[in-house]
Amino acid sequence: MALSVRDVTVHYGSFTAVREARLDLADGEVLALLGPSGSGKSTLLRAITGLEPMSAGTVAWDGADLAAVPVHKRGFGLVFQDGQLFPHRDVAANIAFGLRMHGVPRAQHAKRVAELLDLVGLAGFERRRVTELSGGQAQRVALARALAPEPRLLLLDEPLSGLDAGLREQLAIDLAELLRRSKITALLVTHDQEEAFTLADRVAVLDAGEIRQEGAVGSVWRRPADEVVARFLGVSTFLPGTAESGVVGTELGAVAVPDAPDGPVRLGLRPHGLRVAAEGLPGEVTAAVHRRDHVRLVVRLAESTVDAVAPAAADLRAGDPVRLTLDPDGITVVGL
C-alpha cells in the first residue's frame, strides 16, 4: 500500500475535527475525500501532508512512518483552491520553482517546463504573466508546478471550486484524463459529488470528522451505508419495503432491485427515483423548478410528500395533477 492512514485524530483545542480516520491508497489510485463543509476533509489532508499536527494515529508511505519526515521531504505535491502562484513571476518561473526546490539542474528546466505545460494543455504559455491568466489556466499552472518534481502523491484541496460551473466540469474531465494517463497517485478533497465521481476511483465520505463509508465510487453511490451518506449523495426520500426475489414492494409500488436480499429493506430515493408517467400513483404538484434537462417537482401523495422529476418539456405548475412511477435508476438500498 502506498499511503496508509491509521486512526488519525486531529483536535483544535477541545474540538475534534478528525476522529480515528483510516485510509489506504494504492499506487496509481485516485481517492476523493467527499463531505459537506466543515466535515474535516481539509484537516485530514493537511494532517497527511504534515502541515497539521495530529493528536493520535500514523501516516505511513510504503509501510514507513512519516512522523519524523518534514512536509517538504515527504515527496508530496500540493494544489489548493486558489493555486497560490507567485504573482511577480511568469508561468515558466512558477513551474520551475518546484524543479529548483528539488535540485533539478537548471539546464533541464526549459524542457521539463514545456513538457508540463503540454501535459496540462497550456503549451506555449511559458512567458505569460500569471496575473494575465484565467482562473482555469491558473489552476492548470498550479497543477503543473505541483507535478514538476514528480511527486509520489498529489494532494488536491478543492482544486476546482474557485471556478465557474462550466469550466469546472471541463477541467474535472481534463484532470481525470491526466491523472489516469500519467498514473498519478492522488488524494482529492471536494464537497462536490460530481467532481469526486469524475476524478476518483474510490471515495471516502466524511461527516462531522468521521469517515462514514469508503469504497469504489460506483458501490458507494449505489449502496450508501447509512442515511447520512445517502442524503449527502442526493437521496431525499426514504421508504421501507420488503424484498422478494429481487423485487421490492413498497407503499409507492414495486421496483426491481436485483441484488436486494429477501426480507425488509430500506430504500433511498433520489429525485429521479420517481418520475411523472401516464400511469402510476396519483398526486398533486406543490412546487416545480425547471432545470436544464428536467423539471424537479415536489409532489403531495395521499400519505406523504416526495421529490420527483418530469421531462424538461413538461409544463407543470403547482396544483397540477400528476401520476408517478418508480424508476430503479434513482433507487438505492441503504445500509446493506
Ligand SMILES: Nc1ncnc2c1ncn2[C@@H]1O[C@H](COP(=O)(O)OP(=O)(O)OP(=O)(O)O)[C@@H](O)[C@H]1O
Ligand atoms: N485552525 C483551526 N482552528 C480551529 N478550528 C478549525 C481550524 N481549522 C478548521 N477548524 C474547524 O474544524 C472543522 C473541520 O474543518 P475543515 O476545514 O477540515 O473542514 P472541510 O470539510 O475541509 O470544510 P470546507 O469544505 O468548508 O473547507 C470545522 O468545524 C472548522 O471550523
